[in-house]
Amino acid sequence: MKDLKKFFVKTYGCQMNELDTELMVGQLVKRGLERVYDENAADLLIFNTCSIRDLAERKVMGKIGQLTRSSKKRNSIIGVTGCMAMAKKESLFRKLPHIDFVLGTNNITDLNSVLDEVMTTNKQTLRTDSQFEENLDYLVAKRDDKVKAYVSIIRGCDKFCTYCVVPYTRGQEVSRPPEDIVNECKKLASEGYKEVTLLGQNVNSYGKDQKEWNCLFHDLLYRLDKIEGLERVRFMTSHPIDITRELMEGIRDLDSLCEFVHFPIQAGSSRVLKKMHRIYTKEQYLEKVAMLKEIVPNVSLGTDIIVGFPTETEEEFQETYDALKDIRYSVAFLFAYSARKGTPAMRWKDDVPEEIKQERLQRLMELQDTIYAEQRQELLGAEMEVLVDKRGSRDGKLKGRTRCWKNVVFEHPDDAAIGTLQTVKIHSYNHQTMVGELIKSPELALI
Numbered sequence: 001m002k003d004l005k006k007f008f009v010k011t012y013g014c015q016m017n018e019l020d021t022e023l024m025v026g027q028l029v030k031r032g033l034e035r036v037y038d039e040n041a042a043d044l045l046i047f048n049t050c051s052i053r054d055l056a057e058r059k060v061m062g063k064i065g066q067l068t069r070s071s072k073k074r075n076s077i078i079g080v081t082g083c084m085a086m087a088k089k090e091s092l093f094r095k096l097p098h099i100d101f102v103l104g105t106n107n108i109t110d111l112n113s114v115l116d117e118v119m120t121t122n123k124q125t126l127r128t129d130s131q132f133e134e135n136l137d138y139l140v141a142k143r144d145d146k147v148k149a150y151v152s153i154i155r156g157c158d159k160f161c162t163y164c165v166v167p168y169t170r171g172q173e174v175s176r177p178p179e180d181i182v183n184e185c186k187k188l189a190s191e192g193y194k195e196v197t198l199l200g201q202n203v204n205s206y207g208k209d210q211k212e213w214n215c216l217f218h219d220l221l222y223r224l225d226k227i228e229g230l231e232r233v234r235f236m237t238s239h240p241i242d243i244t245r246e247l248m249e250g251i252r253d254l255d256s257l258c259e260f261v262h263f264p265i266q267a268g269s270s271r272v273l274k275k276m277h278r279i280y281t282k283e284q285y286l287e288k289v290a291m292l293k294e295i296v297p298n299v300s301l302g303t304d305i306i307v308g309f310p311t312e313t314e315e316e317f318q319e320t321y322d323a324l325k326d327i328r329y330s331v332a333f334l335f336a337y338s339a340r341k342g343t344p345a346m347r348w349k350d351d352v353p354e355e356i357k358q359e360r361l362q363r364l365m366e367l368q369d370t371i372y373a374e375q376r377q378e379l380l381g382a383e384m385e386v387l388v389d390k391r392g393s394r395d396g397k398l399k400g401r402t403r404c405w406k407n408v409v410f411e412h413p414d415d416a417a418i419g420t421l422q423t424v425k426i427h428s429y430n431h432q433t434m435v436g437e438l439i440k441s442p443e444l445a446l447i
Helices: 015-031 054-072 083-088 091-095 108-121 178-190 217-224 245-253 270-276 282-295 314-327 354-379
Strands: 006-011 044-049 077-082 101-103 125-127 148-152 195-199 232-236 260-262 300-307 331-336 383-391 398-401 407-410 421-430 433-438
Touching: 006 015, 015 044, 015 077, 015 108, 015 148, 015 195, 044 054, 044 083, 054 083, 077 083, 077 108, 083 091, 083 101, 101 108, 108 125, 148 178, 178 195, 178 217, 195 217, 217 232, 217 245, 245 282, 270 282, 282 314, 300 314, 300 354, 314 354, 331 354, 354 421, 383 407, 407 421
Parallel strands: 006 044, 044 077, 077 101, 101 125, 148 195, 195 232, 260 300, 300 331, 407 433
Antiparallel strands: 383 398, 383 421, 398 407, 421 433
16 A cells, blocks of 8 residues: 555534544644645545434435545545444444544544554554543644634543433543643643633533542633633533532633533423433523523523424423523524434434424524524624634635624734734624624734
8 A cells, every 4th residue: 555645634523523633633744644625635534523413424424435435546545533433333344345444532542553554454444442542642733723722621421311422422521630731721822822612522520530630620710711821711511510600700700711601401391301311400400590690791601402302392392492582592503303323312202293393493593593683783883802813715804703702703904913802893793793893903003
C-alpha cells in the first residue's frame, strides 16, 4: 500500500465529535500528513460519525457508502470513527465493505497504530474498547478556529435516558484532572484564544467520580476564571438534576462565565419524563429554572425537546407546549421521537403515529419561531458585547456572538477586529442573526 500524504476528515454530530476530530487531525499532522478538504485529493479518508438519531445515521451510511466506493478505486485508506463505530462495531465491515478500519470513541489515541496495522497487514482493523483512555493528550489537538476552542472536561454519561444511545457509545462518566484542564486553557489563552467551551455529555457531573480531587464543576469554573487573557467560558450540556445553586452563583459572579445555559427539559409531562428516565419531574425542573432566573436575571436558556415519545398523549404534549411558551428559550432544538436500536425505549411500542408526531413538532416550531421574533424585537437598539470570530465569506461582514449566544454581524473593513470584544448597537435582524453597527473603539476607528 502506498505511503500516506494527505487526509480528509468529515465530521458529523455534536461538539464532542468536533473536538475528537481536532485530536485526530493533530495526530495526523504530527505524523507528517497534510489535511485537505477535497476527498478526491486524499490518501486517507476518515468519517467521524454520530449515532444519536436514526435518520441522521442512515444519511451518514449512504454518504459514506457513496464516497468509499469511488475512493477505493484510488487505493485510499478509509476509516469510520465516532459513535456509529461504537454502536455498530464489526457490522460496519459488512455494511460498508470498502472501509479499512473502525475506531471507537474510546480509542482516539490508537489512530496511528491502527493506520500502521492496516498498511502492514492490508486487513480490516477494529478498535472499540469499552473503557476510555484517560491519558489522552488533548494538547495535540489541531484547530482551524483561532478565536474559540472546545475543551473536554468529562466524557461519557451515567444517566441512561431510555431514548439515548450515548451511554453505550461514549461509556461511563470519566472526569479529566482539573490541573490538565487549567493547563490546556492557559496554553490556549497564551496562543490568543479568547473563548473556550467546556464539553461533556453532562458537565454538571464533573468531579463526582473523583471525590479525592475536591473539585466539582463550579470549583473548576472559579479556577478557570483566574486565567489571564481568557475572556469567555461557556459549557454544554447540563443535566437539570445536577445543576446546583453554586453553579448558578458562579454564572452571576464570574466575569468570564457567559450567561447562557443549555438546560434541556426534553418533555413537559412528569409521567413522560419518568418514562424517559430523566430523574426529575416537571415541577423540579421549573423550580430550578425559577432559581436560575432569580439569581441570574439576564440568563438565556437553551433546550432539547422530543415530541411523540411512546404513549405521549395530546394532554401531555400540551404540557410541553405550555412549558416552551412560559420559559421562552432563546435556543431550542426540537425533534420528533424515533426509536434507536439498543436503547431501553425499543421495548415499547412506538405508538404515536408519525403524522401526529410531525403535527406536534410543527406546532412547537411555530411557537418557538414566534418567541424568537419577539426576542429579536426586544433587542433592537440594544448595545451588545460581541466576540468577533470571522468575516463572512458571502456578505463580507464581521461576525460574532454575544455572551448569551446571539449571532451578530456588522460592517467593518478592518480584520484587526477578529479575536477582539467589540460593542455593537443592534438596528435590525435577518432571520436569527442580529445586524448592527460598531460603536467604534479607538484602535478600530476609521481615519
